[in-house]
Amino acid sequence: MDSETLLARITDYANRPHPYPLYAELREAGPVVRQADGSHLVGTYHEIAALLHDPRMSADPRTRGEVTRKPPFLRLDDPEHHRLRTLAMRPFGPPHSPGRVDAMRGEIDRITKELTGPFEAGRQIDVVDDFAYPLPVTVICRLLGVPREDEPLFRAWSDALVAAADVRPEEDTTETDEAGDQARGEMGGYLVNLAEQRRGRPGDDMLSAFVNEPDPALRLTQEELAETAVLLLIAGHETTVNLITNGVLTLLRHPEHLDHLRREPGLLPRAVEELLRYEPPVHMRERIPHADIDVAGTKIPQGASVVLVLASGNRDPLRFPDPDRFDPTRPDNQHLGFGSGIHLCYGAPLARIEAQAALGALIPHLGTARLVQDPPPYRQNAMLRGPRHLPVQL
Amino acid sequence: MRTVVDLTRCQGYAQCVFLAPKMFELHGEEGLLYATAVPDDQVERVRQAAAACPVQAILLGEKVSGGAR
Amino acid sequence: MPGDLTDGRIVIVGASLAGLRAAEALREKGFTGSLTVVGDEPHPPYDRPPLSKQVLLGRATADTTELPMRRDPEAEWRLGVRATGLDPLAKRVTLDDGESLPYDRLLIATGTRARPWPNPEEAALDGVFTLRTREDAAGLAERMAAGPRRVLVIGGGFTGSEIASACRELGLDVTVTERGPAPLVGALGGTLSKLAAVMQRNHGVDLRTGVTVTALRGNGSFTGAELSDGSRVDADVCVAALGAIRNVEWLADSGLAAGPRGIACDAGCRAFNMYGIVTDDIFVAGDVSRFPHPLFGYQMLSLEHWGNAVEQAEVAAHNMVSPGPLRRPHLAIPTFWSTQFGLNIKSVGVPTFSDHVVIAQGSLEARRLAMAYGYQGRVTAAVTVDMAKSLDYYRHLIETAAPFPPPPGAQDRAIAADIPIPSDVPDPKGLSHGPTVALTGYLPDRRLTVV
Numbered sequence: 001m002d003s004e005t006l007l008a009r010i011t012d013y014a015n016r017p018h019p020y021p022l023y024a025e026l027r028e029a030g031p032v033v034r035q036a037d038g039s040h041l042v043g044t045y046h047e048i049a050a051l052l053h054d055p056r057m058s059a060d061p062r063t064r065g066e067v068t069r070k071p072p073f074l075r076l077d078d079p080e081h082h083r084l085r086t087l088a089m090r091p092f093g094p095p096h097s098p099g100r101v102d103a104m105r106g107e108i109d110r111i112t113k114e115l116t117g118p119f120e121a122g123r124q125i126d127v128v129d130d131f132a133y134p135l136p137v138t139v140i141c142r143l144l145g146v147p148r149e150d151e152p153l154f155r156a157w158s159d160a161l162v163a164a165a166d167v168r169p170e171e172d173t174t175e176t177d178e179a180g181d182q183a184r185g186e187m188g189g190y191l192v193n194l195a196e197q198r199r200g201r202p203g204d205d206m207l208s209a210f211v212n213e214p215d216p217a218l219r220l221t222q223e224e225l226a227e228t229a230v231l232l233l234i235a236g237h238e239t240t241v242n243l244i245t246n247g248v249l250t251l252l253r254h255p256e257h258l259d260h261l262r263r264e265p266g267l268l269p270r271a272v273e274e275l276l277r278y279e280p281p282v283h284m285r286e287r288i289p290h291a292d293i294d295v296a297g298t299k300i301p302q303g304a305s306v307v308l309v310l311a312s313g314n315r316d317p318l319r320f321p322d323p324d325r326f327d328p329t330r331p332d333n334q335h336l337g338f339g340s341g342i343h344l345c346y347g348a349p350l351a352r353i354e355a356q357a358a359l360g361a362l363i364p365h366l367g368t369a370r371l372v373q374d375p376p377p378y379r380q381n382a383m384l385r386g387p388r389h390l391p392v393q394l
Numbered sequence: 395m396r397t398v399v400d401l402t403r404c405q406g407y408a409q410c411v412f413l414a415p416k417m418f419e420l421h422g423e424e425g426l427l428y429a430t431a432v433p434d435d436q437v438e439r440v441r442q443a444a445a446a447c448p449v450q451a452i453l454l455g456e457k458v459s460g461g462a463r
Numbered sequence: 464m465p466g467d468l469t470d471g472r473i474v475i476v477g478a479s480l481a482g483l484r485a486a487e488a489l490r491e492k493g494f495t496g497s498l499t500v501v502g503d504e505p506h507p508p509y510d511r512p513p514l515s516k517q518v519l520l521g522r523a524t525a526d527t528t529e530l531p532m533r534r535d536p537e538a539e540w541r542l543g544v545r546a547t548g549l550d551p552l553a554k555r556v557t558l559d560d561g562e563s564l565p566y567d568r569l570l571i572a573t574g575t576r577a578r579p580w581p582n583p584e585e586a587a588l589d590g591v592f593t594l595r596t597r598e599d600a601a602g603l604a605e606r607m608a609a610g611p612r613r614v615l616v617i618g619g620g621f622t623g624s625e626i627a628s629a630c631r632e633l634g635l636d637v638t639v640t641e642r643g644p645a646p647l648v649g650a651l652g653g654t655l656s657k658l659a660a661v662m663q664r665n666h667g668v669d670l671r672t673g674v675t676v677t678a679l680r681g682n683g684s685f686t687g688a689e690l691s692d693g694s695r696v697d698a699d700v701c702v703a704a705l706g707a708i709r710n711v712e713w714l715a716d717s718g719l720a721a722g723p724r725g726i727a728c729d730a731g732c733r734a735f736n737m738y739g740i741v742t743d744d745i746f747v748a749g750d751v752s753r754f755p756h757p758l759f760g761y762q763m764l765s766l767e768h769w770g771n772a773v774e775q776a777e778v779a780a781h782n783m784v785s786p787g788p789l790r791r792p793h794l795a796i797p798t799f800w801s802t803q804f805g806l807n808i809k810s811v812g813v814p815t816f817s818d819h820v821v822i823a824q825g826s827l828e829a830r831r832l833a834m835a836y837g838y839q840g841r842v843t844a845a846v847t848v849d850m851a852k853s854l855d856y857y858r859h860l861i862e863t864a865a866p867f868p869p870p871p872g873a874q875d876r877a878i879a880a881d882i883p884i885p886s887d888v889p890d891p892k893g894l895s896h897g898p899t900v901a902l903t904g905y906l907p908d909r910r911l912t913v914v
Binding site: 397 | 483507508510512513516517520522523524527528529530531532533535540768769770773798799800802805806807831849850851852854
C-alpha cells in the first residue's frame with residue numbers, strides 16, 4: 001500500500017510547501033499507519049492527544065535502544081524530565097519567576113519597532129532575514145545572556161543540530177548525526193563558558209541564574225547546564241521564526257483576515273492561536289512506547305518509533321469543523337501547535353508574545369503588500385517547517 | 395469584568411501566569427489561584443491568557459446584571 | 464407549547480453555577496420562550512470554590528466572585544426569593560413572596576447548603592462559622608485577617624482542609640478535628656489520607672483525629688470547644704465544615720423522589736416521582752441531583768462537584784429543548800480538585816467505588832504521584848497529586864473499564880505499582896464531614912407511606 005511510504009513522502013523536500021494533502025491521506029489511512037521501516041505514523045487529533053498524555057510513551061531516544069549521552073529535558077522522561085524542566089523553569093517562569101516573560105513585553109515591542117523602522121512602502125523585504133529571524137534571536141540572546149554579535153557562530157551549530165534532529169526515513173543519517181553531535185558539544189562548551197564568566201558576577205540573564213543558584217539541590221551539573229542552555233538557545237529562535245513567517249505568509253494569503261486584524265488588533269491573540277493550529281512551526285514529534293501498547297485497535301510494539309504528526313491532528317475534521325479554513329475567530333481552539341502533556345513547549349508564552357508583537361507591528365506595513373513568490377522557498381527541515389525566505393513587496 | 399477558571403480542566407500548564415502574572419498565580423507547583431475581578435488595565439492580558447490556555451479553561455465575561463427585581 | 468420545544472415557559476429554580484449555565488445553554492440551543500431564574504440568595508450567580516481559597520487568603524474579596532456569563536441568557540432573574548413549593552399537576556412553582564410561577568418545563572438546581580453545627584445555641588455564638596455563601600466567606604475572611612489566637616476547624620474533609628491550609632498560609636494557629644482516622648479519608652481512602660495527615664502536621668496544623676467536638680463554649684462569643692477525649696481547645700474562631708445538606712425541603716409535598724441524598728433523576732436529568740415514574744417536564748441538575756451512572760454499577764451518584772454542575776446543566780438544557788430521540792445522557796466521569804498545603808489534588812472517577820489501590824506513578828515521598836483505584840479488577844478512579852497532566856490517561860482507563868492494576872510501562876513508575884493494597888474507604892457514617900461524592904445505592908431515600 002502507498003500508505004507505507006507516507007513518512008517518506010511527507011519528508012520529501014518536494015512536498016514541503018504542501019504537506020496537508022498528505023496529512024489528509026494519513027488520517028484517511030489511520031489512525032495508526034505503519035511505515036515500511038517499522039515506524040508508526042499517527043495523524044488523528046484524539047489519538048495524538050491521548051498519546052501525548054500517555055505515561056507509557058517515552059520521549060527518550062535511549063528507549064529505542066539507541067546508545068547516546070543523556071539528552072536535554074525535551075527528550076527525557078519523568079522523573080528526570082520533571083526535575084530538569086523544573087530547574088530550568090526557575091529563572092524563566094512560575095512559580096519561581098512568574099513575571100519574567102511579561103516584563104519583556106516592552107523590550108520586544110522596542111525590537112520590533114526597530115526592525116520595522118526601515119519598512120517603507122514600495123520596498124522589497126525578506127520577512128525571514130529582515131524580521132522574523134532577528135527578533136527571536138535578539139530576544140533569546142538577551143534572556144539567556146548570550147552576546148548578540150556571536151550569532152554567526154551559534155547559527156552554524158544550530159543549523160547542524162536542527163538538521164540532526166529532523167525526521168529522516170530511508171536516509172543514511174550517520175554524517176548529519178556526527179555533525180550534530182559535534183555542534184552540540186561545541187555549543188555546550190561555548191554556553192558553559194559564558195555562564196562561568198558570570199559566576200559570582202551575576203547579570204539578570206538566565207545563564208547567570210543557573211550558575212549562581214545558592215541551593216546545591218537546585219543546581220544543574222555542568223553537563224545538564226550545557227544541554228539545557230543549548231536546548232533553550234536553539235528552541236528559542238528556530239521555532240519562533242517559523243511561527244512569525246508562517247503568520248505573515250498566511251495573512252498575505254488571506255487578505256480579508258489581514259484587513260480584519262488591522263481593524264481589530266484585539267483579535268491578535270486568537271489569530272496567533274489559529275496560526276499555531278493552521279500552520280504550526282513544529283509539525284512532528286517522536287515518541288517510543290516503553291511497553292507494547294494498543295492505539296485504536298492497532299498494536300505498537302515496545303521500542304518502536306511513533307511519529308505524532310501534530311500538524312495533521314490540527315487539521316482533523318473530527319476535532320475541528322472546517323479544518324482547512326483559516327479562521328482567527330475560531331472558538332474552542334485547543335490545538336496541538338505547542339504539543340500537550342508534560343512536554344508542552346517550555347517557551348510557548350515567549351513565542352506567543354513575540355508573535356503577537358511581531359504581527360501587530362508588521363500588519364500596518366502590509367496594506368498593499370504582496371508575496372513576491374508563492375509558495376516561497378522552504379527550509380529543508382520537515383519537522384520544524386517554515387520558509388527559508390519570504391520576499392514581500394511592500 | 396469577571397473571570398472564572400474551570401479547574402476541572404486545568405492541568406497546571408501555567409500559560410496564564412506567564413501572560414497575566416498579576417491575575418493568575420501558581421500555588422505550589424501546579425495549583426492555580428486567580429483574581430476573580432479583572433480591572434480594566436488587566437483585561438487585555440486576561441484575554442491573552444484565555445486565548446492561550448491549552449485546555450481552554452478560562453472564561454472572561456460580564457457578570458449577570460439587569461432583570462433582577 | 465407542546466410540539467415546539469424552543470418556545471414556551473421555562474423556570475429554573477436555583478441561581479448558582481448550574482442554574483446560570485443551564486440558562487445560557489438553553490439560549491445557545493435555540494430556546495426563544497420566556498426564561499425565569501429564581502434564587503434565594505440576593506446576589507447574581509457567583510462562584511464558590513474561591514471562597515475557601517483566594518478569599519480566605521485575601522487575594523480576592525467575597526463580593527467579586529460573580530460568575531462571568533458565556534452569553535446573556537436574557538432571563539428574568541428573581542433573586543432573593545425562595546421557592547416554597549411545587550405543584551406538578553398545575554405546573555406552578557410557589558414563591559415565598561406569595562407569587563406562583565407557571566411553567567411548561569422546570570429545572571431544579573437548588574444545590575446544597577452548609578450543614579450547621581447541630582446545637583443552635585452554640586452555633587449562634589459570635590465567631591462560629593460555616594462556609595458556603597459569600598457572606599460566610601466575607602465574615603470568616605474578616606476574622607482570619609484580624610489575627611485570631613487560634614482557629615478551630617471541625618471536619619477534615621476538603622473544605623475543612625482548605626480552610627486549615629489558608630490559616631497556616633496566613634500564619635494562624637489552627638486545630639482540625641476529625642472523627643475518622645485521617646483527613647480526606649472519606650474521599651480518597653486510607654493511603655492518601657495518611658499523606659494528607661502528614662501534610663497537615665508538617666505545615667503546623669494541630670490535627671486531632673478519632674475525636675469529636677462535644678460542645679462549643681463561649682459567652683456570646685466563641686472561646687473554645689470540648690473534645691470527646693476530654694481535652695479542650697481554646698480558640699476565637701470556629702468553622703463547622705461538616706458537609707452539605709441538599710435543598711429539597713420545598714419539594715416535600717411535590718410527589719417527587721426528593722430526599723436527603725437529593726432528587727433522583729434518570730440519565731437524561733428527568734426527575735423521578737416518588738413511585739419511581741419518570742417525569743417529562745421536570746429536570747434536575749447540579750449538587751441537588753442524584754443520577755445513575757453505568758460505569759459505577761448504575762448506582763445513583765450524588766456529586767458536589769463544580770464540573771458536574773456545569774456538565775449536567777448543559778445536558779439538562781439540551782434535553783429540555785430536544786425531542787426524545789435526540790436527548791443525551793449525562794455520562795461524564797466525575798472530576799474533582801482541591802488545592803491545599805501547596806499541593807494540587809485532582810480526582811477522576813469515584814475513588815470510594817474501589818476495593819484496592821496502587822501508586823501507579825511517582826511516590827508519597829516525592830509528594831507527586833498518581834494513584835489508581837480498582838474495583839473487582841477494573842480501574843474505577845485515579846487521584847493525582849501535582850501530576851494533573853497524567854489525569855487524562857487515567858480517565859481513559861476508567862472510561863474503557865481497563866483492567867486493574869493499570870498496564871505496565873508508565874514512566875516514573877512506582878516500585879510497588881504492581882502490588883495492590885486495600886483502598887480502605889471507611890463508612891461515611893464514621894466521619895465528621897459529609898462526602899462530596901456519594902454512592903447512594905439503589906434504594907429510594909424514603910419509604911412510601913401509604914395513608
